[in-house]
Amino acid sequence: MRLAYHLLDVFTETPLAGNPLAVVPEADGLDFSQMQAIAREFNLSETVFVLTPRDPLHTARLRIFTPTQELPFAGHPTIGAACLIALLRAPDMIGARPLGLALEEEIGPVACEVSCYKGSIRARFVAPQTPRILRDLTDKGKIAAALGLPVEDLGFDAHEPVVASAGLAFAFIPVAGRAALNRLAPKFANFGEVFGLERPACCVYSRETSDPAHHVQARVFVPGLGGNEDPATGSAACAFAAVACAFERPEDGEHTIVIEQGLAVGRPSLIALTMQVSGRQLVEASVGGACVRVGEGFLTI
CATH class of the missing domain: 3.10.310.10 (Diaminopimelate Epimerase; Chain A, domain 1)
Structure with missing residues (x-):
């Protein structure tokens, strides 16, 4: 054939x-x-x-x-x-x-x-599914240890660790800035226990970006997926719509978030996430690039 x-x-x-x-x-x-x-x-x-x-x-x-x-x-x-x-x-x-x-x-x-x-x-x-937060992740000590970071690097503004999905579930971990993103030293063997996912997948993100015209910089880890770090992850970007709406509380209308990814592995990527919000609720998310x-x-x- x-x-x-x-x-x-x-x-x-x-x-x-x-x-x-x-x-x-x-x-x-x-x-x-x-x-x-x-x-x-x-x-x-x-x-x-x-x-x-x-x-x-x-x-x-x-x-x-x-x-x-x-x-x-x-x-x-x-x-x-x-x-x-x-x-x-x-x-x-x-x-x-x-x-x-x-x-x-x-x-x-x-x-x-x-x-x-x-x-x-x-x-x-x-x-394919309306993005939603599945649950909170409350043990910051274990999360920080799994990512090789001090606990004080976790979180910014109202953002807290959660699990969200738009068809595939990811743990979403906010960190203080790009310096924390660059210091990540994941212990992949701990991901299953810490994040409680059948397919351990984790998106670590910061509001600090390389280009001020963009909105979020992220690193996505999926143990066992080639080199363990994904250069660009559209399914995670879809699920991130639920995270952004929960913690940013955007007004009704259309909002676009440009996500930087892949810089740490030498494959820079840009993902455009568009959210439709009505009644302060996320009603649709789309991803483009x-x-x-x-x-x-x-x-x-």
Whole structure:
């Protein structure tokens, strides 16, 4: 079997930055074990397989794999796959106006749109579940120890550690500034016990950013995911909408937060999180970013 694949960098306009992704655009002939083996072969944080949708009104069906497991939903694979599908199937339509896609993921249908801005292809998707805080994390001593920080580095303003989700759960830990982010020395063996998550995943964030035009700088750790630190995490950005609304209490209307990520691993990324607030409640969150193709080829299996 000969299969085409494409390599993309997501949440960046610059090749070899952002979060790398492999996409296999015609994967209908593959079974679960073959997809998992191919994802293990690429050994990226995620590999996406594009299949015929179950519902003919939808654009495509996606299956998303890490090197070790299938995920029901993930952010940078959704952005990258949406951009690639638009480039392959409707390249002449992207610049005229935003191109709508409906992508079936294991979590359910995900609404996306793809556009072109100043020569850069971008995609945006609506969170498949309304982001919500699941619970507080109250043992700051254990949290600080798991991150290799002193307790006094935790928190800023009203922000406190919580677990939140928009389809995938993350622990969100606020820290005082970029200096604390740079000092992080995670003890991954402790993550499961401290954060109480089946898939231990932690987003450590600060209001202090490298660029004053941005709003948040974050580092996201998912033990066992390649190098353990993710360069850009759209699913965490979705869930962060619940955190931002809980602690910032934004007024009704539309609000956009630009998140810096990936600087510590040499793959700078920018994630745009847009929140719709009504009655001081979060009613919708969407995540967007740029994408660039960096390679293509064929697998022979």
